[in-house]
Amino acid sequence: MELVLEHIRKNFGSKMVLKDISFTFEEGKIYGLLGRNGAGKTTLFNCLSEEIRADEGKAYLVSEGASPKELTADDVGYVLSTPVLPEFLTGYEFIKFFMETNAAYATGKTAEEWLAGINLDPEDWHRLIKGYSHGMKNKLQMLACFIASPPVMLLDEPLTSLDVVVALEVKKMLQAIKVDKILLFSTHILQLATDMCDEIVVLHDGMLELLDHDLIHSKDLEERLVNILREEPREVNTNA
Numbered sequence: 095m096e097l098v099l100e101h102i103r104k105n106f107g108s109k110m111v112l113k114d115i116s117f118t119f120e121e122g123k124i125y126g127l128l129g130r131n132g133a134g135k136t137t138l139f140n141c142l143s144e145e146i147r148a149d150e151g152k153a154y155l156v157s158e159g160a161s162p163k164e165l166t167a168d169d170v171g172y173v174l175s176t177p178v179l180p181e182f183l184t185g186y187e188f189i190k191f192f193m194e195t196n197a198a199y200a201t202g203k204t205a206e207e208w209l210a211g212i213n214l215d216p217e218d219w220h221r222l223i224k225g226y227s228h229g230m231k232n233k234l235q236m237l238a239c240f241i242a243s244p245p246v247m248l249l250d251e252p253l254t255s256l257d258v259v260v261a262l263e264v265k266k267m268l269q270a271i272k273v274d275k276i277l278l279f280s281t282h283i284l285q286l287a288t289d290m291c292d293e294i295v296v297l298h299d300g301m302l303e304l305l306d307h308d309l310i311h312s313k314d315l316e317e318r319l320v321n322i323l324r325e326e327p328r329e330v331n332t333n334a
């Protein structure tokens with residue numbers, strides 16, 4: 095399976111954020127998405143998850159032996175950096191409810207097994223989400239994404255608020271589930287990207303650029319990245 099993006103463009107008023115996003119992501123890989131503040135990473139995720147509409151362009155999934163299928167919100171799991179959850183439910187109620195509404199993806203695991211898998215203390219299972227820490231909410235949101243198990247997962251700064259123990263567990267979970275998925279992982283932490291990701295993609299000047307794979311673990315990575323991110327934006331003819 096591949097996720098193909100063709101000429102995606104998004105402006106906010108006169109501000110061109112995504113100029114021409116064309117890229118092919120492959121199944122079984124975690125892609126680290128790097129870019130400066132305001133580069134458009136969240137905007138790209140929002141367009142792919144249909145939170146907002148792109149002005150132009152196409153996104154589709156291509157599976158071997160099948161016709162390309164337009165990407166829809168159902169194909170995409172989106173883990174936000176600031177989790178949005180029903181705070182009036184307990185963690186356990188939320189996961190139970192989520193499992194029932196996603197019965198099509200049932201794996202045979204129980205709510206207890208899922209919750210234990212993200213190392214949420216059983217004492218907290220029956221407390222209202224409202225009282226959870228940011229990291230606990232983050233884990234719960236990620237768990238919902240794992241349960242729904244869509245082919246494409248977008249993770250916006252997912253590990254930043256997790257403590258080192260949980261971050262390691264989540265890393266292992268992401269490595270385990272990536273096999274038949276496409277994972278895009280936005281982060282500002284270079285070490286996390288090199289640690290976790292199979293490829294690094296840079297969003298700069300409204301376009302995506304794949305970094306040479308050999309650079310990922312080379313000592314020149316940081317310098318190469320900084321050079322890309324410092325390049326001046328190209329002039330774009332807005333009448334085109």
Ligand SMILES: Nc1ncnc2c1ncn2[C@@H]1O[C@H](COP(=O)(O)OP(=O)(O)OP(=O)(O)O)[C@@H](O)[C@H]1O
Nearest residue numbers: 106107109111129130131132133134135136137138
């Ligand atoms: N709804 C909106 N209306 C107007 N401008 C917006 C809107 N959403 C995003 N922008 C602008 O689009 C640009 C890209 O923002 P975006 O949040 O996608 O960047 P980002 O790469 O995720 O940044 P960061 O790394 O700081 O989180 C910014 O200049 C932002 O102000």
